[in-house]
Amino acid sequence: EGIIKDTLSGRYCPIVKTNNEVVVEYPIQIGAADIYSITMKYFYGNEQSVKGKLQLIAPGNTMMLEEEVSFTFTREGKWNQFTINSGSQVNAGNYIVRLVIEKANGLAISGIDVQ
Numbered sequence: 001e002g003i004i005k006d007t008l009s010g011r012y013c014p015i016v017k018t019n020n021e022v023v024v025e026y027p028i029q030i031g032a033a034d035i036y037s038i039t040m041k042y043f044y045g046n047e048q049s050v051k052g053k054l055q056l057i058a059p060g061n062t063m064m065l066e067e068e069v070s071f072t073f074t075r076e077g078k079w080n081q082f083t084i085n086s087g088s089q090v091n092a093g094n095y096i097v098r099l100v101i102e103k104a105n106g107l108a109i110s111g112i113d114v115q
Contacts, residue, residue, distance in 0.1 A: 003015065003017065004017055015109075018105060019103045021100065022102070027096055028097055030091070030093060032092055034089060035089055036085070036114055037115050038097055038114050039081055039083040040054070040082060040099070041080070041111055041112075042071055042110060043074045043079055043107070043110070044073060044074050045073070046073065049070050049071060051068060053068060055098040064095070069084065071101075
């Protein structure tokens with residue numbers, strides 16, 4: 001709730017349309033145990049930066065990682081990104097990357113990359 005899927009700069013992506021708390025989840029499948037990086041690409045056209053939490057959730061709703069992240073101003077036609085590291089080894093299996101944000105009206109998330 002509070003998120004629509006629309007096109008921005010030629011990309012179909014979720015766009016936040018409220019200042020209430022919203023949650024975006026990406027199911028991922030990890031094939032080999034390793035330390036992983038999670039990169040999120042986004043667009044945010046407002047001057048005031050937005051803070052949120054990026055979480056890695058294991059089966060059974062076990063929180064493996066919770067990292068504070070910031071979304072800063074993005075110039076028109078461009079995309080910003082940030083990368084966080086799992087910090088410890090993650091076993092093979094199915095996980096959820098969850099982003100929890102509020103006061104983020106206008107934030108568009110192009111996607112995530114897990115490596």
